[in-house]
Each structure stands twice: as structure tokens, then as C-alpha cells.
Amino acid sequence: MNRDATVRSDVVSSHSVAGAPCWVSLTARDQGAAEDFYRAVLGWRFRTTALMDRFRIAYADGVPVAGVAAVASTWQMAVAWTPYFAVDNADEAVARGQERGGTTAVGPIGFSPGRAALLADRDGAVFGIWEGQLVAGWETWRRAAPAFLRLHTRNAFDAAMFYGEVLEWATSRPGCCEVHYDGDEVVLRSEGDVVARIHSGAVEAAPDPTIRPHWQVHFSVADVDACMRAALDHGGTVRDGASATEAVLRDPDGAQFTVTSKPQR
Incomplete structure (x- = not known):
């Protein structure tokens, strides 16, 4: 059995991990330029998929990760990294979001392995939901993909209430995500691991999109300095405040993400 077949045998449904982050996706303008950049910075390989035109799956060590x-141009969408959360029922999750003041940008749309929708919370931070078969086994993806996600928002506790109700966090259902408080942050844990943090302080109407409410994807890497050098060599930028353990990068299209060597506990 080849490596990809091993990964496929580990595939599970969103129903078993509902509420947890299960995927991240980049909306880009230039497919080739995006692949060149992330291949150089994160070491990913890319393969085509039958899911839709102009869509590729990124692999890290044989595991599909993003x-x-x-x-971005065709659908008039912002260039950005977006996290997706597993749900039992996409229609019901969309309805819960709208009932609580969120908006729906796209979907739910049916794909061969499931259904997806793109939403925004009450403060405008964009996120996705996914119902159906996961691209990779959830445990496999979580170990190979983002270290964690961080929501920069106006009020962490208000946002946690919104997402908790939409994604059914901290409920009585088996395996649901646990919500904890750590100073001024809300911490989301799944099976004991930190998978997301919600941080207060974003400004809703700020002209700089990095200050407005948004989800930030943090990728775990072995060498932050090497990632920064590769990003600069391939047309990206590094935000001020970078260190040897964490740096915020932008790809040539402007999509922002973080590379980190800090494990989350």
C-alpha cells in the first residue's frame, strides 16, 4: 500500500469531530505563483483534484494539509487564509450563524465528499464550515498541518459565545471542543490539544486588514529563520516583530499567515 492509500484509510467524517478545525484553504489570484511560494517556504508539494477547477491540494510529507x-479574482474574494470547522449539518450551522448576527458569503455548496459554506461572524471575521468526509484523517491532518489558529477580534468572550453556539463548543455531545480562559484569551481545546485561541483587541473598522477582526493560521515549522529568508527570496514580506520562534509572513498576493516553532499546550 502506498503512502497516499494509507492516508485515505484514515479518513473520517466531520460528524465525529464536529466543532473542531478540520482544514485551511487559501484563496489566491495566481495558482502557479502561490504554489512556487509555499513550496519554497513550507516545503509543500501540490496535486490536482477533481473537486473543482483551479484548486490544488498541498501535501506535507505525503499528507494533505491545505x-x-x-x-480570488473570479469570485471577487479577498486573498486570505481561511480556517474550516467540522459540523454535523451545514444548513443548520449556517442558520445558527445567521440567527446570531453572522452572515453567509457562499453556500452551503455540495462537493463530492461533502458540503461547505463560507461565513463571517458578527465582527466580520471570515471562516468556513465543512460537513462530510474529511480530506485526510483528522488526527493525521492535525499533526501535519497548522499548529493552531488564532482569532483576533473585538471582544474574545463575545466571539467565543458566537462560535460556541454556531459550532456547538462546550456542549454535552461526546468529543466536543472544550473552552477555557487564559488571561485575556479564550482557548479552544480538542482532545486535550490547543487548536485555537481567541484574542481581544482588534478594531472593527480599522483601515489595516491585519488589525480588523480576522482568523490567523499558524503553521508549525522546524526553522522560522529559513522560512523568513525563503519568503523574502520569493516575493513575500515579513512583518515587524519577527523572532527566531515566530514570524508573520505575507505571500506575494498579500495573504498573511504565521510560522512558529512554539508548540501549543
């Missing part, structure tokens, strides 16, 4: 879709 999607890249060159649809």
Missing part, C-alpha cells in the same frame, strides 16, 4: 484555490 487547499489552494485561484478564485
Whole structure:
């Protein structure tokens, strides 16, 4: 059995991990440029998929870890990294979001392995939901993909209430995500691991999109300095405040993400 077949045998449904982050996807303008950049910075390999045109799956050590879709211009969407959360029922999750003041940008749309929708919370931070078969086994993806996610928002506790109700965090259902408080942050844990943090302080109407409410994807890497050098060599930028353990990078299209060597506990 080849490596990819091993990964496929570990595939599970969103129903078993509902509420937890299960995927991240980049909306880009130029597919080739995006692949060149992330191949150099994160060491990813890319493969085509039958899911849709202009969509590729990124692999790290043979494990599918992220999607890249060159649809920013066609669909008039922002160039950005977006996290997706597993749900039992996409229609019900969308309805819960709308009832609580969120908005729906796209979907739910049916794909061969499931259904997806793109939403925004009450403060405008964009996130996705996914119902159905996961691209990779959830444990496999979580170990190979993002270290964690961080929501920069106006009020962490208000945001935690919104997401908790929409994604059914901290409920009585088996395996649901646990919510804890750590100073001024809300911490989301799944099976004991930190998978997301919610941080107060974003400004809703700020002209700089990095200050407005948004989800930030943090990728775990072995060498932050090497990632920074590769990003600069391939047309990206490094935000001020970078260190040997963590740096915020932008790809040539402007999509922002973090590389970190800090494990989350």
C-alpha cells in the first residue's frame, strides 16, 4: 500500500469531530505563483483534484494539509487564509450563524465528499464550515498541518459565545471542543490539544486588514529563520516583530499567515 492509500484509510467524517478545525484553504489570484511560494517556504508539494477547477491540494510529507484555490479574482474574494470547522449539518450551522448576527458569503455548496459554506461572524471575521468526509484523517491532518489558529477580534468572550453556539463548543455531545480562559484569551481545546485561541483587541473598522477582526493560521515549522529568508527570496514580506520562534509572513498576493516553532499546550 502506498503512502497516499494509507492516508485515505484514515479518513473520517466531520460528524465525529464536529466543532473542531478540520482544514485551511487559501484563496489566491495566481495558482502557479502561490504554489512556487509555499513550496519554497513550507516545503509543500501540490496535486490536482477533481473537486473543482483551479484548486490544488498541498501535501506535507505525503499528507494533505491545505487547499489552494485561484478564485480570488473570479469570485471577487479577498486573498486570505481561511480556517474550516467540522459540523454535523451545514444548513443548520449556517442558520445558527445567521440567527446570531453572522452572515453567509457562499453556500452551503455540495462537493463530492461533502458540503461547505463560507461565513463571517458578527465582527466580520471570515471562516468556513465543512460537513462530510474529511480530506485526510483528522488526527493525521492535525499533526501535519497548522499548529493552531488564532482569532483576533473585538471582544474574545463575545466571539467565543458566537462560535460556541454556531459550532456547538462546550456542549454535552461526546468529543466536543472544550473552552477555557487564559488571561485575556479564550482557548479552544480538542482532545486535550490547543487548536485555537481567541484574542481581544482588534478594531472593527480599522483601515489595516491585519488589525480588523480576522482568523490567523499558524503553521508549525522546524526553522522560522529559513522560512523568513525563503519568503523574502520569493516575493513575500515579513512583518515587524519577527523572532527566531515566530514570524508573520505575507505571500506575494498579500495573504498573511504565521510560522512558529512554539508548540501549543
